[in-house]
Amino acid sequence: MNMIIGMLPSVLMIVAPILITAIGGMICEKSGVVNIALEGLMAIGACTAAAAHVLMEGSGMNHSLSLFLALSMGFLTGGLFSLVHAAAAINLNADQTISGTGINLLANGVTIFASQILFSSDRTREFRMGMQTDVLGIYPTAYIALVVVILSWFILYKLPFGMHLRACGEHPGAAESVGINVKRMRYWAVIASGVLAGLAGGCVVLTQTIQYTSNTINGRGFIALAAVSFGRWRPLGVAGAALLFGTAQAFSIIANNIPALRVLPTEVFNILPYVVTLAALVLFSGKNYAPAAAGTPYEKGAS
Amino acid sequence: MTTTKKRLVDNDGAVSVLVVLMGFLVGTILVALVGKNPLNMYKALFQALSGYNIDNGRMNVRYIAETLNYSVPFILCGLSMGFAKRVGLFNIGGEGQYIMGLTLAQTVALLGPQVVVLHWILAILSAIVIGALWGGVVGLLKAKYEVSEVVSTIMLNYVALYLSRIICLQLPGATTYKTANFPTTALIENRFFQTITHNSLLNNGIFMMVAAVLLFWYIMEKTSLGYGMRATGFNKDAARASGIPVVKSISISMAISGAFAGLAGGIVALGSFKYGRVLAGMDNYGFDGIAVALVGNCTALGTTLAGLLFGLLKNAQALMQGKQIPKEITFIIQGLIVIFIALRSALKLYQEYLDKRQLQKEVGVK
Numbered sequence: 136m137n138m139i140i141g142m143l144p145s146v147l148m149i150v151a152p153i154l155i156t157a158i159g160g161m162i163c164e165k166s167g168v169v170n171i172a173l174e175g176l177m178a179i180g181a182c183t184a185a186a187a188h189v190l191m192e193g194s195g196m197n198h199s200l201s202l203f204l205a206l207s208m209g210f211l212t213g214g215l216f217s218l219v220h221a222a223a224a225i226n227l228n229a230d231q232t233i234s235g236t237g238i239n240l241l242a243n244g245v246t247i248f249a250s251q252i253l254f255s256s257d258r259t260r261e262f263r264m265g266m267q268t269d270v271l272g273i274y275p276t277a278y279i280a281l282v283v284v285i286l287s288w289f290i291l292y293k294l295p296f297g298m299h300l301r302a303c304g305e306h307p308g309a310a311e312s313v314g315i316n317v318k319r320m321r322y323w324a325v326i327a328s329g330v331l332a333g334l335a336g337g338c339v340v341l342t343q344t345i346q347y348t349s350n351t352i353n354g355r356g357f358i359a360l361a362a363v364s365f366g367r368w369r370p371l372g373v374a375g376a377a378l379l380f381g382t383a384q385a386f387s388i389i390a391n392n393i394p395a396l397r398v399l400p401t402e403v404f405n406i407l408p409y410v411v412t413l414a415a416l417v418l419f420s421g422k423n424y425a426p427a428a429a430g431t432p433y434e435k436g437a438s
Numbered sequence: 439m440t441t442t443k444k445r446l447v448d449n450d451g452a453v454s455v456l457v458v459l460m461g462f463l464v465g466t467i468l469v470a471l472v473g474k475n476p477l478n479m480y481k482a483l484f485q486a487l488s489g490y491n492i493d494n495g496r497m498n499v500r501y502i503a504e505t506l507n508y509s510v511p512f513i514l515c516g517l518s519m520g521f522a523k524r525v526g527l528f529n530i531g532g533e534g535q536y537i538m539g540l541t542l543a544q545t546v547a548l549l550g551p552q553v554v555v556l557h558w559i560l561a562i563l564s565a566i567v568i569g570a571l572w573g574g575v576v577g578l579l580k581a582k583y584e585v586s587e588v589v590s591t592i593m594l595n596y597v598a599l600y601l602s603r604i605i606c607l608q609l610p611g612a613t614t615y616k617t618a619n620f621p622t623t624a625l626i627e628n629r630f631f632q633t634i635t636h637n638s639l640l641n642n643g644i645f646m647m648v649a650a651v652l653l654f655w656y657i658m659e660k661t662s663l664g665y666g667m668r669a670t671g672f673n674k675d676a677a678r679a680s681g682i683p684v685v686k687s688i689s690i691s692m693a694i695s696g697a698f699a700g701l702a703g704g705i706v707a708l709g710s711f712k713y714g715r716v717l718a719g720m721d722n723y724g725f726d727g728i729a730v731a732l733v734g735n736c737t738a739l740g741t742t743l744a745g746l747l748f749g750l751l752k753n754a755q756a757l758m759q760g761k762q763i764p765k766e767i768t769f770i771i772q773g774l775i776v777i778f779i780a781l782r783s784a785l786k787l788y789q790e791y792l793d794k795r796q797l798q799k800e801v802g803v804k
Binding site for chain 1: 468472528530579583585586588589590592593594596597600601603604607719725726728729732764766767768769770771772773774775776777778779780781782783784786787
């Protein structure tokens with residue numbers, strides 16, 4: 136039991152960014168746009184936050200202020216790049232999987248390119264001190280994630296805005312007919328997924344490492360994407376899924392301290408979250424919970 | 439005027455060329471914006487393409503051979519993506535299928551019977567088979583359990599990466615990053631190529647790649663299997679109604695798709711390295727294959743040309759770095775190209791707008 140409590144802080148550290156990103160992805164799909172660019176948007180947010188923090192830290196700025204500004208910048212650049220996906224998917228009827236893939240490829244290049252220009256290296260310079268844990272040993276990112284989950288639930292299910300947004304993902308034609316601006320709603324949703332993924336990227340880099348490298352995000356965005364479908368497009372479900380993945384991942388670190396598990400290669404635990412997701416997707420298949428219009432462009436007046 | 443525009447929109451090849459040019463244009467602007475000389479980027483590209491170094495006037499055919507060698511896995515992974523796309527599936531799992539192919543080829547190379555010719559054939563065949571299985575599973579999950587192939591392939595990519603590490607760490611002479619050297623019977627090197635190209639890594643894999651391209655073309659365009667697959671891609675319900683077995687179509691096409699990526703893994707393992715690698719991360723050929731196929735419109739010829747372009751970009755990376763151009767600019771150009779491809783539908787929207795204007799003019803609406 137003590138061990139489980141001891142695990143909790145590292146589980147929360149790993150879960151928080153995945154959960155924040157997944158909630159963004161969920162909002163986006165609820166509006167009818169699939170965003171597989173989450174991985175790339177996280178990378179862009181992480182690189183921005185790491186670069187901003189190390190530069191501000193170097194200029195002698197107050198530590199907390201620097202962290203806050205770094206996260207905010209990750210948040211903003213994530214939103215900025217998601218506009219590319221929004222314009223392509225919403226205005227120009229582009230294939231959403233292709234434009235998402237394009238952003239993922241672009242993020243690979245842009246982040247390291249920027250590091251080359253700023254720090255003459257294929258990674259950002261190391262910062263001295265990232266985020267600090269509170270008295271319980273928990274990083275502030277866990278509380279940010281909690282707020283994001285509650286807010287998303289409240290907005291999506293308790294406010295007219297949320298209902299309109301969900302309507303755009305289920306039946307955009309019907310939504311339009313009662314005066315909802317489908318394209319504008321979808322823009323808000325894509326931007327929400329962008330800013331949250333950017334913020335989450337910042338959370339990863341400021342809690343789990345000391346610099347941004349091409350390996351920092353390492354599939355977290357894709358796991359978040361899976362958490363959306365595994366969590367059946369509901370805030371609580373998505374939170375549960377993210378918690379499961381995070382625990383599985385944290386296990387690979389913790390297993391090192393358990394003699395009985397040390398005989399297994401760490402890779403066995405690395406595989407765990409992915410196998411669990413696959414198994415879950417097969418087990419819970421059958422009924423399709425996805426928003427009906429997710430992934431299809433909406434053309435005014437068509438059908 | 440309208441007719442030339444219309445022709446451009448309808449011609450997929452022309453759109454691809456336009457998209458590539460746009461990618462390079464934006465990339466060039468970006469290089470200039472950060473205060474570097476874009477001309478150096480093009481010098482590097484030219485040297486990777488022709489072997490000719492503009493700065494010192496020297497010629498070295500090795501660069502051409504390396505460009506060709508780099509393009510082999512790009513083309514094969516492009517075929518992998520393209521084959522699935524033609525059936526209406528988005529195979530993001532090329533990377534995982536590639537990794538499994540690479541892993542099994544390495545395993546057979548180190549543990550298989552050291553018989554001349556038979557050894558490498560066995561290794562390459564097992565790479566193809568495991569790639570097909572790794573892809574086929576996705577098709578089965580999709581057809582039987584309606585699991586989105588986008589999500590399942592992404593999961594399988596990571597499963598493949600870690601599984602590969604587990605397997606390769608058990609191979610003879612394994613350290614944290616490499617295994618023992620392969621026996622020479624497992625290598626697919628080509629002495630003749632090595633002699634005429636100043637010891638480039640160009641190997642027999644290029645012949646396998648050409649065979650794969652021809653096979654892709656033949657299956658897609660000339661067989662009823664390919665016809666059924668393309669029909670499924672166009673309209674699943676219509677295909678089912680006309681008696682085409684859709685579930686079988688999906689599973690088989692994902693398996694064939696995976697086979698191409700598996701072959702790519704086998705060729706890279708036995709052609710470009712003399713020892714087995716314990717992968718620390720992904721090689722990204724599978725991911726880049728997505729872009730290759732999209733640029734090439736998922737056709738055999740288009741994918742080959744696009745793969746050569748990507749091979750050229752990859753080979754030029756080191757040359758660019760030597761000329762103070764961050765090599766990541768090539769990734770940026772690739773990403774931009776894919777984003778611009780996604781905007782292809784925008785061209786169609788523009789065409790519709792023009793048609794509407796034309797029609798309004800004809801009927802005299804003001």
